Amino acid sequence: MTERRTYSYLGPAGTFTEVALSQVPEARDHEWKPVHNVGEALSDVLEERSHAAMIAIENSVEGGVSTTLDALATMPGLRIVGEYLVSVNFVLVTKPGTVLADVRVIAAHPVAYAQCHRWLGENLPRHEHVPAASNVASALGVLDGTLHADAAIAAPGIVQHHEFDVLAEKIGDNDNAVTRFVLVAKTTAPAEPTGADKTSLIVELPDDHPGALLEMLEQFSTRGINLSLLQSRPVGDALGRYRFVVDADGHIHDERMADALLGIRRFSPRVVFLGSYPRADRKIVQYPERYADEIFVEARDWLRALIHGEPED
Structure with missing residues (x-):
């Protein structure tokens, strides 16, 4: 009998995080636990209330999600085991009976709000913004009256779970906006490389x-390793x-990556290894031939022969 597992995600139902979790085949037919924030999701994993947690880590418009990056930096014992991409767009929702002309105050998660500036400026230039903990929280706050707002910015999926009037669709400034999510588990050995x-x-x-x-970046560039994200965060x-x-x-099983990590470890007073995992787009990593695994192996064998006094070929 298959062991029943629990997966934490930023809830309630209808969030983009839930959409990301729906992409995980091994999570299907198991328990999905909605939580209030990233810290709670990761604590569930560390304290073994959940098998893994789905959290947002980067947005193509706003960059890295600071709360996630800071949590991963300060909560030891976690590993990223997979990443998932979700196309992001938004709707403006309200209680039944409200029309766009009635809207003066809008509830929205700050990240979602930042991605709708153009539409809001053109259609509701005099509005006020009330921050909310999540896209769903903003919508539910309007629905139950706990937020002093006339409408909310939310994910389109919210209308599948609650009775809202949709005042406008596709209000995001960027039609190509994507959020990257990662599935995080307790520390475990990385899965085998896929290429x-x-x-x-x-x-x-x-x-x-x-x-x-520059010294840190050279650990990667001198080994032919491309960086797809580099973001600074204050230590505090x-x-x-x-x-x-x-x-x-x-x-990490690639010779060039292992060699780079050794260089980083020698260079930095503190390195947090978050994991090696398959890319969401499954795009094969390209690199110059001079950084192939066998080149690193041959160089180590050559050095070992020199140390043992073996004649050179």
Whole structure:
């Protein structure tokens, strides 16, 4: 009999996070637990209330999700085991009977609100904004009156779960907006490489000096590794101290990636390895032939022969 597992996600039902979780084949027919924030989702995993948690980590418009990046940097014992992409657009919803001319105050999650500035400026230029914890929370707050707002920005799926009037559809500024989600579990060995993989880490610079960031980046560039994300976040213990969130193309089992990680470990006082996992787009990672695994293996064998006094070919 299959063990029943629990997956935490930012709820309630109807969020983009729920859409991301629906892409995980192994989560189907198991329990999905809605939570209030990223910290709660990750705590569920660490305290074994959940097998894994789905959280948003990056948006193509707004960049990295700071609450997620900071949580992953400060909550040890977690690994990213997969990533999933969700196309993002929004609707403006309200209680039945309200028309667009009645709208003065709009409830919205800050990230969603930032992605609808153009439409709001053109159609509701004098509106006020009330922040909400999530897209669904903004809509439900309007519906039950707990938020002082006339309408809410929400994901289109909200209308499948609650009775709303939709005042406008596709109000996002960017039709190509995508949010990247990651599935996070407790620390575990990385899955075998697929050839279309990504490695995520968080790296602190050793000190603040000219070229410090360049020295860190050279650990990747000199090994032919492309970075798809580089974002700074304050460490928080002093002004001017930063950690860097890095997404690198490749897998820890790749010789070039392993060599880069050794270089990063020698360079940085603190490195958080978040995981090596398949890319959501399944795009095969390309790299110059001189960085192929066998080149690294041959170089190590050559050095070993020199140390043992073996004659060179």
